[in-house]
Amino acid sequence: MLTVDNFNFSGKKAIVRVDFNVPLNSSFEVTDDNRIRAALPTINKILSDGGSAILMSHLGRPDGKVVEKYSLKHVVPAVEKALGKPVKFAGDCVGDKVESMAAGLKAGEVMLLENLRFYEEEEGKPYHLGKDATEEEKKAGKASVKESQKEFVKNLSKLADCYVNDAFGTAHRAHASTALIAAHFPGNSMFGYLIGKELHAMDKVLHSPEKPFTAIMGGAKVSDKILVIENLLDKVDNLIIGGGMTYTFIKAKGGIIGNSLCEEDKLDLALELIKKAEAKGVKLILPIDQILADKFDNEANTKIADIDKGEAGMMGLDIGPKTIKLLSDVIEGSKTLLWNGPMGVFEMKNFQKGTVSVAEAITRVTAKGAYSLVGGGDSVAAVNKFGLAEKVSYVSTGGGAMLEYIEGKELPGIKAIRG
Ligand code: AMP
Numbered sequence: 001m002l003t004v005d006n007f008n009f010s011g012k013k014a015i016v017r018v019d020f021n022v023p024l025n026s027s028f029e030v031t032d033d034n035r036i037r038a039a040l041p042t043i044n045k046i047l048s049d050g051g052s053a054i055l056m057s058h059l060g061r062p063d064g065k066v067v068e069k070y071s072l073k074h075v076v077p078a079v080e081k082a083l084g085k086p087v088k089f090a091g092d093c094v095g096d097k098v099e100s101m102a103a104g105l106k107a108g109e110v111m112l113l114e115n116l117r118f119y120e121e122e123e124g125k126p127y128h129l130g131k132d133a134t135e136e137e138k139k140a141g142k143a144s145v146k147e148s149q150k151e152f153v154k155n156l157s158k159l160a161d162c163y164v165n166d167a168f169g170t171a172h173r174a175h176a177s178t179a180l181i182a183a184h185f186p187g188n189s190m191f192g193y194l195i196g197k198e199l200h201a202m203d204k205v206l207h208s209p210e211k212p213f214t215a216i217m218g219g220a221k222v223s224d225k226i227l228v229i230e231n232l233l234d235k236v237d238n239l240i241i242g243g244g245m246t247y248t249f250i251k252a253k254g255g256i257i258g259n260s261l262c263e264e265d266k267l268d269l270a271l272e273l274i275k276k277a278e279a280k281g282v283k284l285i286l287p288i289d290q291i292l293a294d295k296f297d298n299e300a301n302t303k304i305a306d307i308d309k310g311e312a313g314m315m316g317l318d319i320g321p322k323t324i325k326l327l328s329d330v331i332e333g334s335k336t337l338l339w340n341g342p343m344g345v346f347e348m349k350n351f352q353k354g355t356v357s358v359a360e361a362i363t364r365v366t367a368k369g370a371y372s373l374v375g376g377g378d379s380v381a382a383v384n385k386f387g388l389a390e391k392v393s394y395v396s397t398g399g400g401a402m403l404e405y406i407e408g409k410e411l412p413g414i415k416a417i418r419g
């Protein structure tokens with residue numbers, strides 16, 4: 001696998017796809033520079049070899065139009081601060097001016113292109129959405145690349161001698177800067193450190209997990225996680241289900257769920273997943289008790305009840321104390337853990353105990369040598385909120401990309417380089 005580690009950038013210009021899609025406040029200041037800092041090892045490797053870096057990213061969803069508030073000029077001060085050196089802002093992504101700026105870039109210098117999504121060619125919209133796709137392409141579920149997009153990719157590639165992809169969060173998108181540009185740099189396309197770390201973490205868990213391997217799936221809906229759950233059933237020893245998606249399973253099994261979250265059209269599917277787990281010898285563990293609330297509010301009246309004894313007018317917003325004990329024991333008896341999705345409505349203080357307890361059990365067993373991978377928006381938000389991110393083995397930076405990888409899908413941004 002070609003990574004920045006085994007490439008010498010001396011005298012080379014590298015075009016680097018980073019993820020600088022960072023939050024900004026109303027004065028356009030970066031409020032969380034984690035994603036910028038995550039790209040530093042790769043940028044610094046290029047510079048210390050004696051190369052120069054041309055950084056490209058998207059910011060927000062300008063949908064192919066120039067939208068001032070999404071200009072990457074806003075992130076320049078934060079990138080300069082993190083890097084400790086000046087950054088030349090290109091003001092565009094392609095064109096004569098950008099080409100001459102890139103040509104004049106000296107070893108050790110850094111240049112940042114304007115938001116790639118100011119061009120509809122970055123995402124391939126509206127073509128990939130089907131507006132001008134042919135009937136065959138629509139049927140096949142994919143559109144070929146439009147001429148103007150090919151041109152855009154070619155113009156981007158003119159700027160550099162080699163290509164590095166270090167934007168894991170967009171690796172599941174078949175965009176110009178993630179999936180198409182690599183073809184212009186045969187033998188000179190590679191992963192940055194961040195993608196390298198993500199792939200290492202996911203491959204370790206999916207392909208060589210030390211057993212017992214426990215996956216913990218939570219969050220609101222089963223429907224979002226069906227493919228992930230199905231693929232995991234071939235790999236795990238224990239599959240813990242928690243959070244809102246619990247109730248679809250409980251109702252399918254004949255329990256009473258009152259006003260708890262439920263996907264009525266997924267009841268059969270829930271039963272099927274239970275059967276599949278049984279057939280594969282996977283222990284599927286559902287909560288046994290819950291915290292019932294009389295409204296979706298931190299100040300709601302609450303009581304503890306068995307998981308299958310919900311009540312009309314009440315909804316289950318967290319797992320109960322018996323479940324916390326049950327799950328902690330399973331987690332602490334595991335050697336590999338994969339966690340996606342909270343156990344309850346952790347955003348509300350009175351319903352965060354289940355999620356905190358699961359996070360803490362994961363950190364305890366990690367301290368004893370187990371490997372733990374946490375990924376997917378809300379579980380990452382949870383470990384950060386509770387200050388536990390440093391105590392798990394790896395926190396994935398790309399929720400959607402990670403889930404698709406675990407579903408067993410080929411990520412276009414990964415395939416473009418790995419082949
Ligand atoms: P997801 O994006 O599918 O991982 O879902 C995360 C969301 O699920 C969070 O905002 C949680 O508040 C919510 N959630 C977790 N448990 C429950 C529950 N028992 N009832 C309603 N929402 C829940």
